[in-house]
Amino acid sequence: MKRKLIAAIGVAGMMVGLVACGSDDKGSDKGSESKGPDSYKGQTLTVWAMDGSTPDQWQADLTAEFEKTTGAKVKFEVQQWNGIQQKLTTSLSEENPPDVFEIGNTQTAAYAKTGGLADLGDLKKEIGGDWAENLNEASVIDGTQYAAPWYFANRVVLYNKSVFAEAGIAAPPKTRDEFYAALDKIKAKGKAEPIYLPGQNWYYFVGLTIGQGAELVKKDGDKWVSNLGDPKVAAAAELYKKLQSYSKAPKDKDEATPQQADIFAKGKTGAFIGMGWEAGTAIKANPAIEKEIGYFTIPGETADKPEGVFLGGSNLAVAEGSKKKELAKEFLKLALSDKFEGQLAKLNGVIPNKESLNTNLAGNPVAEAAAPSAKFGGTTPLIAEWAAVENAPNPIKTYLTAVLNGKSPADAAKQVEGEFNKRLSQKQ
Structure with a gap:
């Protein structure tokens, strides 16, 4: 993935990899029923994202809003493409898996089969009503929502x-x-x-x-x-x-x-x-x-x-073994909101998870050429x-x-x- 070149021309390349890392804080969100500032105070959520997926400004803005909203901290750990599949497989089988991680859309089925991904059906009902159906397809395995569509690219x-x-x-x-x-x-x-x-x-x-x-x-x-x-x-x-x-x-x-x-x-x-x-x-x-x-x-x-x-891209998933599933979902609600999904599309030139957000691609000639095909794409x-x-x-x-x-x-x-x-x- 030639991320420096991507930045130079304002568009992200096709992503077919995954992301993972472990959490190191001691808290758990079990029993955190209330939402809002301080409801998860003292906890740290670990998010693994692939190299180049999270622009600095996007990450800074999202981190600030997440901490303000939940009272918790978030730790991004950047992963490299080389060897990531084995690393993620190993991490998901351990006691402290990553809480939230990026996963290639075409690899989601394989990880769902292992039992490593949490069911996100409730998240889909709450925030995913207008996700593009074809972009969400790779997140649904055997009728279960195992991930959430994040961003995409095509030829x-x-x-x-x-x-x-x-x-x-x-x-x-x-x-x-x-x-x-x-x-x-x-x-x-x-x-x-x-x-x-x-x-x-x-x-x-x-x-x-x-x-x-x-x-x-x-x-x-x-x-x-x-x-x-x-x-x-x-x-x-x-x-x-x-x-x-x-x-x-x-x-x-x-x-x-x-x-x-x-x-x-x-x-x-x-x-x-x-x-x-x-x-x-x-x-x-x-x-x-x-x-x-x-x-x-x-x-x-x-x-x-x-x-x-062909739509290459990434989904976001929550580890089944995470002790902070509810906090992870709060993170996803923000990361996948129109505000941050739109900002990511604008900064990285990638196709967002809903067609209404394609307006963020205006002025990027590559993304403007790619966007019309996205709704006719698949995997x-x-x-x-x-x-x-x-x-x-x-x-x-x-x-x-x-x-x-x-x-x-x-x-x-x-x-x-x-x-x-x-x-x-x-x-x-």
């Missing part, structure tokens, strides 16, 4: 303004057909690669499946199995194949091999699909490219419905068994390369479904 189109202008493209495309037409113009001009799209940008592909209403897995009895053979998944693969035909990028590599932002930085590429923070990577490689970078929403079939996108399957699927070599990447090399989506699905199902059957 946009980053484009070279000069390349588009030289090809006679007056405004960013609003529909898929307009996008193809723009790329045709750049191709006809012959001076730049229309788009850089490697064959294995699989998170973009996940967005296409979401746009098609497809599911990547299905139930077979009591087991989850591959659903790559579904015609809706095939339709998404065909969309990917058409857009990739405008690119010279390798069909058997992902967006990090090489870094697509480094390719774009050379100034000979019309566009690429990526996270907003990748602009910072391009600027680092070639500072002169900064003035050329523009952003637009990934176009869908019609102008009023952008393409589906990878929200099952604990999914984690093994993403391990290298990811069978979905293999599937995409096979399609791009000429196999039908149906045959490509058959090629990888054995490995796909093997991973889904691995015990967590």
